[in-house]
Amino acid sequence: MSEDKLAIHGGAPVRGRYLPYGRQVIDEEDIKSVIKVLQSDFITTGPAIEQFEADIARFTGAKYAVAFSSGTAALHGACFAAGIGEGDEVITTPMTFAASANCVLYQGGQPVFVDIDPLTYNLDPTLIKQNITEKTKAIIPVHFTGQPAELDEIIKIAREKKLVVIEDAAHALGAKYKNRSIGSIGDMTMFSFHPVKHITTGEGGMITTNNEKFYEKLLQFRTHGITRNQGLLRKNDGPWYYEMQFLGFNYRITDIQVSLGISQLKKIDGFIEKRKQLAEFYTKELGPIEEIILPHQLSHVDSSWHLYVLRLQLSKLTAGRKEIFQALQKENIGVNVHYIPVYLHPYYESLGFQKGICPVAESCYEEFITLPLFAGMDHRDVMDVVDAVKKVISHYSNK
Missing domain, CATH: 3.40.640.10 (Type I PLP-dependent aspartate aminotransferase-like (Major domain))
Structure with missing residues (x-):
């Protein structure tokens, strides 16, 4: 995608420094x-x-x-x-x-x-x-x-x-x-x-x-x-x-x-609690957005929240995942994708695995975007992510 096309969201990026999707917290x-x-x-x-x-x-x-x-x-x-x-x-x-x-x-x-x-x-x-x-x-x-x-x-x-x-x-x-x-x-x-x-x-x-x-x-x-x-x-x-x-x-x-x-x-409890708080904030702030599906949490499990994965409702958007991914990166948000289904890698194809054996996984792969989530994030960081997602999804919404 060209720089001009990425710039159509208008104005400066929501944050001035790149935020990775994950990183260590060392004290x-x-x-x-x-x-x-x-x-x-x-x-x-x-x-x-x-x-x-x-x-x-x-x-x-x-x-x-x-x-x-x-x-x-x-x-x-x-x-x-x-x-x-x-x-x-x-x-x-x-x-x-x-x-x-x-x-x-x-x-x-x-x-x-x-x-x-x-x-x-x-x-x-x-x-x-x-x-x-x-x-x-x-x-x-x-x-x-x-x-x-x-x-x-x-x-x-x-x-x-x-x-x-x-x-x-x-x-x-x-x-x-x-x-x-x-x-x-x-x-x-x-x-x-x-x-x-x-x-x-x-x-x-x-x-x-x-x-x-x-x-x-x-x-x-x-x-x-x-x-x-x-x-x-x-x-x-x-x-x-x-x-x-x-x-x-x-x-x-x-x-x-x-x-x-x-x-x-020794700090694991605090790390996990921070991840949970960040995930709860994402869910609260992004919940009203009809163009994305938020993570589904089962009542009988307690997630440790390694990743926060959005699933795009592409039928409600005017762009594909690649364009949205690049637009979020242009906002200095270090989104990622987890994961390419393993059997789609060239090595596994050489072993005889073919596309189509796990259609749900393949569909999810085409629609997933992982948001930054790590214990070192502060309120400004998580707000920057939320603002960027709202900005980009709003631009590409077909409503």
Whole structure:
């Protein structure tokens, strides 16, 4: 779109400085926590790792937690622990980042994409059974935007078919499903600590589980398949002895990173409360706009509000999503789109996936715009977003 066409909204942008859709919130206590580790004896594979794992386990109510170098690495570890291998099928949603399906491919498995619920944008439980075959090994529901998927229905299906449930909770640290904390429900749950998430370690991820066997496999998988656990060793030549018992990966996170996470986790309640307040303000201010559909919140879940996603009513607008997206960026609002359905990426097309298999997800993708939402936003920031949305939608309304 030309600059001239973008300028037709008139006047200067609603804000003079670009507002990103998400970013980390770092304070002096976080910095001091990192410095403390840098001045200690261990900067990797040290005691801070176990502390962070214990803190996350306590926060989520899980028995065990295993830290990884990224959320993707954590998902890979979960797929390994679940026994996913060559030819196994894993059901998941296309409305997610590619890692939710890539982790299956890493193990030689086959992702099976099931369409989403048109209200919540989460995996539709009513479609899961139709896609289960004798090759199905697991289900990976994604808690899109921080709103938990319908876990009771998904887990019931999984138990009937003897499948493993791996929750992708990259968006959902601090969320609850029927008053139960996400991280303590499924067989394994992955959290991400990327800078746009609720808390950050720079890069990093975590798997929580209540299953001791999964826990032991995860610990070993992130360290080349090596163990020093005397109960697992096949022989023992002495106190120095360790064994590589399978082909694992170097997916360790550092003490430097988790020292930031330990400090950040102390502020998690405040971060989530701020996100909820911002989301409530968006809903109040944007609710009357007929040309957009606001996020639908279920009464039995408590979202942690990682994202605030608008769905455009294109039939009521004179422009497509691309034009509206660019117009909002011209207002210095860092909107984004979550997500391109995974199977539409060229790599997945090369594997034989074709457009049309999940029509609801594809339709949503064409209509979604993600608004800025992070704990560091102030009232002026959120007002700027609201003003820009009203300005742009009003201009393109066909009323």
